Amino acid sequence: MDLRTQGLPVGGVASPRVLVAGKTVGYRVRDLATGEERPLCSVEPPGIPFRRFFFSPEGLASANAALARAVRTAEVIVADEVGPLELIGGGFTPGIRAALGSPAFLVFTVRPSLVDEVRAWASVAAPAIALDSPPGQPRGPDATRALFDRIAADHDRWTDGAGPLAGSRASLARAAALVRPQPGERLLDIGIGTGAFAAQVAQAGTEVWGVDPSPRMLARCRAAHPDYHLREGHFLQLPVPDAAFDIVVSSFAFHHLSPVEYDDAFREIGRVLSPGGQFLLLDIMFASEADREAARAALGELWDDEETYPLVPTVERAARQAGACDVVAHRVSELHWVVTGTKPRGRDQRTGGRPWAAGVVGGILPV
Ligand SMILES: C[S@@+](CC[C@H](N)C(=O)[O-])C[C@H]1O[C@@H](n2cnc3c(N)ncnc32)[C@H](O)[C@@H]1O
Structure with missing residues (x-):
């Protein structure tokens, strides 16, 4: 909603992302009253280093000036992406402090993991409205294809990185050690x-499809x-x-x-596997919602809200639901898990594929 079209004087700042090849390389700051934009921070120096960005003193000054001006002129004041820098007294802090003393209606956007901290920092008991359902909204197939x-x-x-x-x-190396194709077997990635x-x-001798x-x-x-058999397609329609x-x-x-x-996705995997065949899924995953939120908070700007990092129990359940048996999760690094499983051979023999080489790699933690 454009509040200006509702007749309300709006001030403050928005922080549009700067993307290069689909990756965030910085942010700009936009004065919502004038529409003027300046660089705010960049992954490249110069500037004031904070986490993975270098902040422009001019960008910060213009943001704080926009917020201070909004206190005098606006009925709605917006501060976009209030976060770790403000929590230590930097960034938009002077402008936000001024706004907090004004009678205007204030709108702050805050990452979900920081909402409570920002509330405490600002000493306000304001309601929070989720604009995005955690853990993020995937890009969708067209944008994902374009990104890659x-x-x-x-x-x-x-x-x-x-x-x-x-x-x-x-x-990749730890996960690869969990599965050993026999000569002449066919592998799909x-x-x-x-x-x-x-x-x-x-x-040697594995027929690879991708x-x-x-x-x-x-x-x-x-x-x-050049020897791989490659096809354009995706998980849901192989x-x-x-x-x-x-x-x-x-x-x-x-x-x-x-x-x-x-x-x-697991139904498709089950369709293309031969009876007794096995799957191995390696990805960024979390044992629980609490672990996922802790990682999101720790990674800050490095977290990608356009990707959904699944919970291990959700993936295991989806695999079993699709008919897989012997479903096992293995943790291969702090944020990376492997889920393996087997397509049953038939009604009377639930398993019968080759055993997974689980446990052969030091540091793999079967769950
Ligand atoms: C981070 S890359 C990993 C590539 C490779 N598996 C590796 O580990 O180096 C993610 C890959 O998944 C592909 N991808 C994205 N969405 C997909 C989907 N819905 N189905 C299958 N592949 C997808 C991308 O095009 C990209 O090649």
């Missing part, structure tokens, strides 16, 4: 990307692994035949689904 098409060339440099993917290379995980799982929605990720995979695979794996792709899609 844009970053395909740089993907392998970024995936081990800071944030929820930190340490993903080590996690969903969300294969550039092929980093499939290449670690595959043994599905991914991003044509550019597939092009890079094809260039690196363009491969029924019961064709001995092993289905996926790494760091499941979190692009929305939780309401988990059951359908």
Whole structure:
């Protein structure tokens, strides 16, 4: 809603994100009364370092000036993204302190994990309205495909960086040690990307298939692994035949689904697995909602609200619901878990696939 169109004088600041290749590289500050914008912070210096950003003194000064002016002129004052910097007395603090003393209607946007702290800091018992349902709203298939098409060339440099993917290379290696294809077996990797995980799982003689929605990720995979059978597609509609695979794996792709899609994704995995075949899903996951919220608070700006990092019990339940048996979760790093399971051979023999190599890797914690 544009409050100005409701006839209310609005002041204060919004903080639009600056995106490069789908990644947040900074924020700008917009004076809501004038529409003027300036840089607020950037991942690159110069500026005042705080967490992963460098803040522009001019940007902060103009934000505080906009807030101070709003105290004199506006009936509604907005401060967007009140957070860790304000909690230590920096950022928009002077402007917000002035606004708190005014009779105007105040609107602060705050990340869900910081709402209580910001309330205490501001000494207000204001109501909170959730604008986003935690743990975030996925981008959706079109935006996800566009994102990976844009970053395909740089993907392998970024995936081990800071944030929820930190340490993903080590996690790929630990997860790959959990599954050992036999000679001649057929492996499907969903969300294969550039092929980093499939290449670690595959043994000599493994026939590797890969599905991914991003044509550019597939092009890079094809260039690196010309022998792989690659198809454009996604978790919910795998363009491969029924019961064709001995092993289905996926790494760091499941979190692009929305939780309401988990059951359908596991039904598709069950469809394409042969009886006795096994799946392995590696991703950013959490044992509980409390763990997920703690990680979100600890990672701050590095958390991506457009991705839904699932809860381990939710993934296990979806797998069992789709008919999988021997479903087991293994923690492979602080934020990364693997869920494995088997497609039953038949009504009378629930299992019968090869045993998972669980426990062979030091540091893997069966749950
Ligand atoms: C972070 S990359 C991981 C790539 C690779 N598995 C790895 O570990 O290096 C995520 C991949 O998932 C793919 N992806 C996104 N949404 C997907 C979906 N709904 N179904 C299958 N793959 C998806 C992306 O295109 C991208 O290639």
